[in-house]
Amino acid sequence: MSKLKIEDLQKINEKVRQTMLLREGNGRARITVHMGTCGIAAGARKIMDTLLKIIEEKNVKDVILTNSGCAGLCSREPMATVELVGEAPVKYVDLTEDKIHKIFVEHVQDGKIVTEYALAVGSERTH
C-alpha cells in the first residue's frame, strides 16, 4: 500500500461509509422485505436480490435493507415496506422485479409514493 495523501483519507471514508451507516442503523431510507415462509415461497428472495443489485449498481449509500417475518397478508406476498426518515412507512404488495425497481427509483430515491402498488400508508400498531 502506498502512503496516503490528504485526499486519500476522504476516499477511504467514502468507500466504507455505506457499511458504517448500516452498522450505525442511520439510513435515510429503510426497506424491509417480508420474508416469512409465504413470502419466500412467493419470491421474496428474488426481491431482496434485486434490491441488493440496484443498490450496488446505483452505488447508493444511505439506504438500509433488512428483512422481517410474515406481514400477515400472505395472499399478497411478496411484500416490502419502505420507510423514509420522518415519514410514515408504506407497504407494497404483489411485488415483481420491475415493480420494486420502479419503487426504488420513485419512492426511495425521489420520495414519491408509487400508489398503484401500495397497499396502505402506515403500519399496524403494536402494543
Add this chain to the structure above:
Amino acid sequence: MRPFRANLMICGGTACVSNRSFDIKKALEKEIEKQGLDDEIQVVTTGCNGFCAAGPLMVVQPEGIFYGHLMEKDIPFLVEEHFLKGRPVKNLMYVPPETEVPIPKMNDIDFFKGQILIALRNRGLIDPEKIDEYIGREGYYGLLKVLTSMTPDEVIKEIKDSGLRGRGGAGFPTGVKWELTRAADGDLKYIVCNADEGDPGAFMDRSIIESDPHSVLEGMVIGAYAMGASQGYIYIRNEYPLALQRLLIAIDQARDYGLIGENILGSNFSFDINVTRGAGAFVCGEETALISSIEGKLGNPKPRPPYPTTSGLWGKPTNINNVETWANIPVIINRGANWYSEIGTETSKGTKVFSLVGKINNTGLVEVPMGITLNDIVNKIGGGIPDGKKFKAIQTGGPSGGCIPAEKLDLPVDYESLAKAGSMMGSGGMVVMDETTCMVDVARYFLTFTKDESCGKCTPCREGIAQLHRILTKITEGEGTMEDLELLENLANVIKDTSLCGLGKSAPNPVLTTMRYFKDEYLAHITDKKCPARVCRQLNTYVINAEICASKGHGCGVCRRECPEQAISGEKNISHIIDQEKCVKCGVCFDVCKFNAVTIE
C-alpha cells in the same frame, strides 16, 4: 462493491473470546453459507461490546438486535429464523431479571442507556483489525485537521480548553502536561502511552486497545505533533495477548498508510511508535518505574522532581499519558474543546470508562459522563446486586482506592468528590461488594496485592505494607486488640506520607476507608470475636441443626466423611454433632451440606 443487508457484530473482546466467540463466529459463517446468505450477510469481529455479563454476544445491524449467552448449538436455528425468515429469536435476547420480558434492541437495554461513548466511540461498530473501518468512522480526521490547519500551540490550547484530565488515575490536566513537555529544553522528545493496567478487576485500557487501537495511535500522533516529539512508545503488559496483537497489526497498517513514520500524510512531520512489552509488575504503571523498564532497567520508581516532562526517558523530556487519555484526543480535536467541555462537571470534564465488576448483575465496561452518581452506575446501568442481596460498598480506584459505603451512593463521580470520600478516580476499576463481603477481609485482600507488588526500594512501603497486612490478618483470625486499630491508623498515615511513589502513597487507602466507614465491623472482629459477614472462618462457630440434619438429611454423613479432623460424629438417620474442641473451623461441613443443616453462630 455489492452491499450487505446485515452485519453481525460478534464481540471479540477477551471475555467473549474466552467464552468461545470465535467458534460461534465460525458456526455463523458456516450456517450463513449453507443457507445461501453469504453474499447478503457479513459476520464481523469487533472489540469488547461492554456488556460482558451477557457474553458471548452479538449485535445484528442495522436493526440493533442484541443476542447474548450464545452457544454454537443455537446458531442453525438463529440463522434460519432471523436471517432467512426475518423472525428475531426471543429466547436468545437479553432478559432483565426483574421483568423477565426479553428486550430485542441493544439501545433499549438499561445497561446501554445513560452511557456516552467518546473513548469507546467505535466499540462494536468496527473491526479493530481494519484501518479502513476506523477511517470510515472519521478516524485520522483529527490528525488531518491538526496537520493542515493548526499550529502545535493551537492544538495544546484546544486540549487545555477541553478540560481533559489524565485518565490513568491522578487526573493531572493533560493540556498543561503537554505544554510543559513542549516548553522543555531539548531537540529530542518522547511520548509514551501507559498501557500497563494492573488493578485487579480493571480492564478499560485493554478493551480500548482491543476494540479500537487506532484511536490510541491517532491520539499519540496528534500529541507528538503538538509537543514536537519524534518517537513514541507504548508500554503494554504481555499478559494482554489479544490487545498486543491488535495493537501491532494497527501499527503496521498505520505505517503502511504513512499515518505514522516519515512525512505523515505528505507533510514534513515525522513520528514513529515502538511497542515495549512489560512483564506485569504493578509498580511499572508508575511513570518513573515505567520509564526505567522501557530503558531496560529494573522497574523501580525514582524521586520526583525532576518530572518526566523535563527529564524522562533517557533523560529527555517525556510526556506520559494513559490509553484512555490518548483515545479521547482525536475526538476533542475533531469536534472541538467547547463540545467536549460541555460534558461532565465544573472540574472534571468529559466521560470516564469504568469496568464494573464484583457483586453486580451487569458486569462489564461502561463509559459515563463525569458527575453521574454512583447510584446510577450501580443500580441503573449495573442493574443492581444479584440474588436480592443488599449493597454494602463500592471500591473505586483499585488497590490504591477506597471503599465507599451505601450512605454515600449519591456521590457524584468526579476527581474531587471521590478524593474527598477518601477514595480516588484511579484508572477506573469499580468493584461492587454486597452484604456477604467482610470489609476487614477486603482490606486484607488488597494489601496482599500491594504487599506482593511493592518493589521494595523504599522502607515505608516495603516494611509498612507488610506490617499492615500482618495486623489485618491477626484481626481476621480473632487475635486483634484495640491497640491494633490505633497502630493501623498511625502506620497507614506514615506510609502515605513517606513512601517514594504512588504505590506506597495509596496502598493504605483501603485500610483507612474501611476503618472510616466500617469501624463497627473492625470492632466486631476485635471485641466480639465475630465476623458479621461470616467470611473470616476463624471467628465462626459451626453448629449442626439437629432437626434439619435428621429430618431432611437423614444423617447422610457427608460432613462426617469430609471433615479433615474427624470432629463430626453421628450415624445414618441420626443428627450429627460437631466436637468444638476438635473443630479447626475450615468450613468444609458448611460447604458440603446439601440440606443447609450446618449453621454459623
